[in-house]
Amino acid sequence: MFEELAVEHLYVHVPFCAKKCAYCAFYSEAASGQLVNRYVEALVREMQWVASDLKPKTIFFGGGTPSLLNLGQWERVLQTIHRLGWHGAAEWTVECNPATVSLHKAKLLRDGGVNRVSMGAQSFDPALLDRLGRVHSREMIFKSFDILRAAGFDNLNVDLMFAIPGQTLASWRQTLAEAKALGSEHLSCYEVIYEEDTPLFEQLQTGAVQVDEDLACAMYDELLLAAADAGFQQYEVANFARHTASAAAEVPDRACRHNVNYWRGGSFHGLGPSAAGYVRGVRTRNWSNTTMYCEQLERGRRAIESTEELPPLARAGEIAAFGLRMTSGWPLEQFQRRTGFDLRQEWRPEIDRMMELGYGELNQQRFRLTSKGLRFADWAGAEFLRS
Amino acid sequence: MDAAHIRNFSIIAHIDHGKTTLSDRLLHRTGTVATRDMEEQLLDSMDLEQERGITIKAHPVTMLYQAKNGETYELNLIDTPGHVDFSYEVSRSLAACEGALLIIDAAQGVEAQTVANVHLATKQNLTIIPVINKIDLPHADVAATKAQMEDILAIPSENAILASAKEGIGIDDILEAIVARIPPPKATGAVSVQALGFDSYFDMYKGVVTHVRVFNGELHAGMQVQLLHSGKTVEIKEVGSFNPKPYVREKLETGETGYMTANIKSPKDVKMGDTITDARNPAPVLPGFKEIHPMVFSGLYPINTADYEHLKANLGKLQLNDSAFVYQAESSVALGFGFRCGFLGLLHLEIVQERLRREYDMDIIATYPSVVYRVVMTDGTVKEIDNPAFLPEPTYIERVEEPMVFAFVISPNEYIGDMMALLAEKRGEVDHTETLDPRRVMLTSTLPLSEILIDFHDRIKSITRGFGSMDYEHAGYLTSDMVKLDMLVNGESVDAFSCIVHRSKAEGRGRTLAAKLKEVIPRQQYQVSIQAAIGGKVVARETVSALRKDVTAKCYGGDISRKRKLLEKQKEGKKRMKSFGSVNIPQEAFIEVLKA
Ligand SMILES: Nc1nc2c(ncn2[C@@H]2O[C@H](COP(=O)(O)OP(=O)(O)OP(=O)(O)O)[C@@H](O)[C@H]2O)c(=O)[nH]1
Ligand code: SF4
Ligand SMILES: [Mg+2]
Numbered sequence: 006m007f008e009e010l011a012v013e014h015l016y017v018h019v020p021f022c023a024k025k026c027a028y029c030a031f032y033s034e035a036a037s038g039q040l041v042n043r044y045v046e047a048l049v050r051e052m053q054w055v056a057s058d059l060k061p062k063t064i065f066f067g068g069g070t071p072s073l074l075n076l077g078q079w080e081r082v083l084q085t086i087h088r089l090g091w092h093g094a095a096e097w098t099v100e101c102n103p104a105t106v107s108l109h110k111a112k113l114l115r116d117g118g119v120n121r122v123s124m125g126a127q128s129f130d131p132a133l134l135d136r137l138g139r140v141h142s143r144e145m146i147f148k149s150f151d152i153l154r155a156a157g158f159d160n161l162n163v164d165l166m167f168a169i170p171g172q173t174l175a176s177w178r179q180t181l182a183e184a185k186a187l188g189s190e191h192l193s194c195y196e197v198i199y200e201e202d203t204p205l206f207e208q209l210q211t212g213a214v215q216v217d218e219d220l221a222c223a224m225y226d227e228l229l230l231a232a233a234d235a236g237f238q239q240y241e242v243a244n245f246a247r248h249t250a251s252a253a254a255e256v257p258d259r260a261c262r263h264n265v266n267y268w269r270g271g272s273f274h275g276l277g278p279s280a281a282g283y284v285r286g287v288r289t290r291n292w293s294n295t296t297m298y299c300e301q302l303e304r305g306r307r308a309i310e311s312t313e314e315l316p317p318l319a320r321a322g323e324i325a326a327f328g329l330r331m332t333s334g335w336p337l338e339q340f341q342r343r344t345g346f347d348l349r350q351e352w353r354p355e356i357d358r359m360m361e362l363g364y365g366e367l368n369q370q371r372f373r374l375t376s377k378g379l380r381f382a383d384w385a386g387a388e389f390l391r392s
Numbered sequence: 393m394d395a396a397h398i399r400n401f402s403i404i405a406h407i408d409h410g411k412t413t414l415s416d417r418l419l420h421r422t423g424t425v426a427t428r429d430m431e432e433q434l435l436d437s438m439d440l441e442q443e444r445g446i447t448i449k450a451h452p453v454t455m456l457y458q459a460k461n462g463e464t465y466e467l468n469l470i471d472t473p474g475h476v477d478f479s480y481e482v483s484r485s486l487a488a489c490e491g492a493l494l495i496i497d498a499a500q501g502v503e504a505q506t507v508a509n510v511h512l513a514t515k516q517n518l519t520i521i522p523v524i525n526k527i528d529l530p531h532a533d534v535a536a537t538k539a540q541m542e543d544i545l546a547i548p549s550e551n552a553i554l555a556s557a558k559e560g561i562g563i564d565d566i567l568e569a570i571v572a573r574i575p576p577p578k579a580t581g582a583v584s585v586q587a588l589g590f591d592s593y594f595d596m597y598k599g600v601v602t603h604v605r606v607f608n609g610e611l612h613a614g615m616q617v618q619l620l621h622s623g624k625t626v627e628i629k630e631v632g633s634f635n636p637k638p639y640v641r642e643k644l645e646t647g648e649t650g651y652m653t654a655n656i657k658s659p660k661d662v663k664m665g666d667t668i669t670d671a672r673n674p675a676p677v678l679p680g681f682k683e684i685h686p687m688v689f690s691g692l693y694p695i696n697t698a699d700y701e702h703l704k705a706n707l708g709k710l711q712l713n714d715s716a717f718v719y720q721a722e723s724s725v726a727l728g729f730g731f732r733c734g735f736l737g738l739l740h741l742e743i744v745q746e747r748l749r750r751e752y753d754m755d756i757i758a759t760y761p762s763v764v765y766r767v768v769m770t771d772g773t774v775k776e777i778d779n780p781a782f783l784p785e786p787t788y789i790e791r792v793e794e795p796m797v798f799a800f801v802i803s804p805n806e807y808i809g810d811m812m813a814l815l816a817e818k819r820g821e822v823d824h825t826e827t828l829d830p831r832r833v834m835l836t837s838t839l840p841l842s843e844i845l846i847d848f849h850d851r852i853k854s855i856t857r858g859f860g861s862m863d864y865e866h867a868g869y870l871t872s873d874m875v876k877l878d879m880l881v882n883g884e885s886v887d888a889f890s891c892i893v894h895r896s897k898a899e900g901r902g903r904t905l906a907a908k909l910k911e912v913i914p915r916q917q918y919q920v921s922i923q924a925a926i927g928g929k930v931v932a933r934e935t936v937s938a939l940r941k942d943v944t945a946k947c948y949g950g951d952i953s954r955k956r957k958l959l960e961k962q963k964e965g966k967k968r969m970k971s972f973g974s975v976n977i978p979q980e981a982f983i984e985v986l987k988a
């Protein structure tokens with residue numbers, strides 16, 4: 006059921022941001038030079054810990070704002086990755102914020118083996134960037150994009166948000182048009198999530214902002230049209246990528262393979278404060294406190310706060326549930342290999358129910374949610390969970 | 393003790409006028425209870441009674457009092473329940489007495505319950521000793537209280553004793569008056585023993601303990617006695633009295649009060665107001681017996697269906713000490729298996745629910761309370777209907793009669809307009825308006841019992857800022873235009889929400905219920921229509937729009953565990969919902985709607 010070989014995916018969390026955005030519930034804090042250095046050293050130690058069980062095909066540096074590390078700090082990280090022999094990863098993504106990429110840094114990353122950058126643009130509307138509390142301007146998005154291209158990146162993602170309080174359908178259309186013009190290989194578009202303990206959530210509670218479900222749905226419809234029109238293929242609820250090979254594929258070839266591994270229930274190591282890992286059925290989470298994280302590693306311990314291991318059927322249910330977020334759904338054979346359960350048998354009533362509602366589609370190869378079903382992916386996913 | 397040295401009396405009063413405090417004083421003054429054993433409010437022993445300050449069961453207590461004339465008297469105090477829900481119990485307790493202390497709070501004056509209780513006592517021909525209590529209060533107004541006593545109760549005020557139960561003022565005068573004014577019990581002269589059973593409780597070891605007052609002859613252990621109304625014959629195991637704890641006595645003689653045990657297992661075998669007599673030589677029955685019929689019905693259902701057996705066992709336990717409470721298994725499409733329960737009134741219903749929740753730790757839902765309607769069918773037969781589900785089709789109904797009450801409402805002058813409006817809203821006819829004193833009036837009104845069930849008392853309190861009071865007595869049945877209101881969810885009737893209402897109110901109630909349901913039914917995959925209908929005619933409707941989406945925008949490796957737990961929780965929540973066709977209605981919706 007589990008990979009016999011070393012784990013093939015690595016996530017690294019960089020817990021620093023210049024300033025907290027209004028909607029963000031990720032663990033990140035303001036970067037003080039001292040703490041960032043200490044973090045880099047702890048991370049190097051943590052990499053050491055997993056070295057024997059990792060041969061990464063994908064690496065993903067997320068955050069926070071990984072691009073906030075300075076040149077020296079990045080050099081130290083890249084060096085370690087080379088020393089451990091991980092630099093040959095087929096897909097190596099670093100998340101960047103538009104205000105934080107210099108040509109120098111971009112080149113350093115590219116030369117070090119990073120081959121994909123995910124840029125948190127969020128919007129092209131200055132008023133909305135302000136509303137979201139983003140530190141960058143609209144112009145910086147274009148500028149950073151050019152820098153990345155100049156540094157040799159040919160696989161770029163742009164993150165956008167919709168249903169932002171104050172955003173109109175016209176403004177969203179405009180943003181989608183500008184994204185198309187940018188010509189990235191990948192597009193991730195999220196409806197705003199009101200996460201607890203964020204300023205945006207507070208505003209929702211006090212009634213300062215309201216959710217307009219109809220408008221959000223209209224924006225999603227608009228997104229599907231615009232993405233198709235720009236030549237993107239949807240492969241997950243919120244993710245779109247170009248497909249360059251001539252033969253059609255269920256998952257486009259510029260899809261983020263690292264993320265696909267999450268939805269397919271594959272193993273990955275997670276390093277850095279608050280990072281989650283999932284290795285052969287065991288989920289772990291690191292301490293969400295940079296100082297504590299560093300202390301643990303400095304004392305020669307791992308920084309794991311909690312672990313969770315589900316019994317086989319519950320684990321299979323979880324894997325089924327989250328895999329349904331992909332437009333290609335679950336290839337039946339792959340599911341059986343991964344979980345040991347037959348999707349069609351164990352979840353027969355659920356599958357039938359989804360099909361009755363027009364939410365699901367079953368054929369010889371796979372079960373998947375229809376485009377209508379994808380809009381109820383949480384409900385569908387919950388139905389597949391087993392306790 | 394010889395009958396000439398026995399006095400049996402009750403204390404009657406409006407809520408909080410000081411009945412319990414005075415009883416405690418009397419126990420103390422007669423040395424029945426030593427000071428160090430005195431707990432406040434000795435007679436209110438049940439937790440709930442202590443907390444709510446209301447007396448639910450009638451407790452008899454025997455005191456020995458050495459009067460100023462040097463002789464010792466046996467004084468039997470029978471503490472009665474104060475609330476009208478228990479008016480039959482009150483009337484049975486009063487029937488065990490020759491006199492009553494009528495307590496009136498000097499600061500508040502005559503209140504609604506004072507009036508209702510005096511009516512009851514007068515009907516029983518009791519000697520009333522008026523006591524004006526709380527004279528220690530700075531705003532006590534003895535003169536005004538006396539005037540009200542004369543005007544409203546028609547009781548001569550010169551006989552009133554001025555007292556403060558709290559400060560111990562007037563206690564001796566009260567004891568002397570009990571001896572001097574209340575007539576001693578007289579044997580009835582029947583052929584054998586006659587005793588009135590006026591209450592009972594259940595004891596783990598002794599079985600049912602019946603409270604008795606002997607009217608003729610004597611009761612002692614070993615006697616074969618017959619309970620004339622229930623028809624049972626039993627052998628007395630033990631007789632005794634209370635001080636206030638039970639103590640065994642050799643016998644109970646004419647005029648005495650106490651208890652008997654006879655290995656009676658079920659309280660149903662002892663009817664409230666039953667006559668106990670010699671089995672071999674029976675005497676005639678004592679007057680005044682009535683079968684008690686519950687006035688208010690409500691379905692009680694366990695929130696967790698697995699608790700059904702547990703609920704059943706607990707209802708049985710409750711009934712052991714509350715023979716007026718009845719229950720019977722029933723089932724509802726909406727709520728599953730539960731019990732149709734009958735109560736004497738709304739307070740009784742609340743008490744039972746609260747005891748189930750608190751003493752027995754049960755999660756229960758109660759359906760909307762219903763009174764008992766008398767349905768005269770076209771074929772002339774009469775059906776008693778206490779559950780809307782069983783109301784026959786209108787075509788078979790000749791007419792429906794509903795139970796009425798005769799209510800006394802006392803209100804400060806300035807709220808009289810609002811009070812009249814409230815009575816009109818409750819379909820009440822004002823029969824009589826009487827000035828109590830320069831500040832207050834008393835309205836007497838005939839109105840349907842169903843209208844005063846839910847919020848009548850609270851509304852009076854809120855209109856009068858707490859200064860108003862209300863009490864009522866039952867006033868028979870009257871023909872009324874009642875209809876069944878059904879609530880339909882996606883076309884399916886949800887039985888738990890059905891109710892019988894007056895035609896003039898059906899639409900309004902339908903609208904309120906529909907709006908409330910719209911609030912509490914969560915949005916689902918489909919549009920949900922909510923309709924209120926009277927006999928197929930829709931009078932109100934609401935729509936819960938369909939969910940357009942249910943998907944988390946962003947979900948990556950670090951989110952999976954948290955998200956899964958969230959989804960599991962939501963799913964768990966849905967399991968606790970009841971499904972109607974394809975619509976899920978959460979448990980809370982039922983509770984919310986029943987409160988609406
Ligand atoms: N000042 C003063 N307060 C009194 C007197 N008698 C009773 N109270 C107070 O009035 C309140 C009600 O007294 P209770 O004895 O509980 O009244 P009750 O008539 O038994 O009340 P219910 O059982 O609820 O009908 C309590 O707070 C007593 O302390 C009195 O003579 N003077
Ligand atoms: S930059 Fe990204 S991680 Fe940092 S606060 Fe903003 S959204 Fe959160
Ligand atoms: Mg009391």
